[in-house]
Amino acid sequence: KVMDGPSLRTALALSAAMVALGLRAVVYGHRAARPVEITLGLLAMHVGVGGQLGLVVPQLAKVSTSKSNSQCASASADMSCALVAALFMGDGLGVALKHLTAPALGSDVTLLVTAVGPALFAGTVLAAKSC
Numbered sequence: 076k077v078m079d080g081p082s083l084r085t086a087l088a089l090s091a092a093m094v095a096l097g098l099r100a101v102v103y104g105h106r107a108a109r110p111v112e113i114t115l116g117l118l119a120m121h122v123g124v125g126g127q128l129g130l131v132v133p134q135l136a137k138v139s140t141s142k143s144n145s146q147c148a149s150a151s152a153d154m155s156c157a158l159v160a161a162l163f164m165g166d167g168l169g170v171a172l173k174h175l176t177a178p179a180l181g182s183d184v185t186l187l188v189t190a191v192g193p194a195l196f197a198g199t200v201l202a203a204k205s206c
Contacts, residue, residue, distance in 0.1 A: 087131075099190055
């Protein structure tokens with residue numbers, strides 16, 4: 076069964092918050108030279124991103140299977156390609172912004188600024204009206 080409604084929004088917000096807190100842990104672990112804290116922060120960040128993908132992909136499948144069977148395979152392929160393209164574009168944009176802002180702000184501030192994105196996403200998901 077595909078999760079929807081308030082429980083989906085709450086789970087998306089929690090996974091986005093996990094990403095933001097993971098980035099924050101990486102910064103503070105780096106400042107204090109604590110490799111265990113850095114590792115746990117990276118682990119939390121990856122679990123949060125995986126959680127977001129795990130929640131969004133079934134929603135995309137639900138949309139594609141609501142059509143007739145002949146359109147279903149085509150729609151699934153199109154959505155899979157769009158999801159992969161969005162992941163690559165987001166990754167490329169993140170790397171570009173990191174390289175542009177790191178010299179001016181420093182690596183710690185750059186990571187903290189990057190953590191604002193998932194935190195804003197979490198707030199937006201919680202504040203959005205359910206469909």
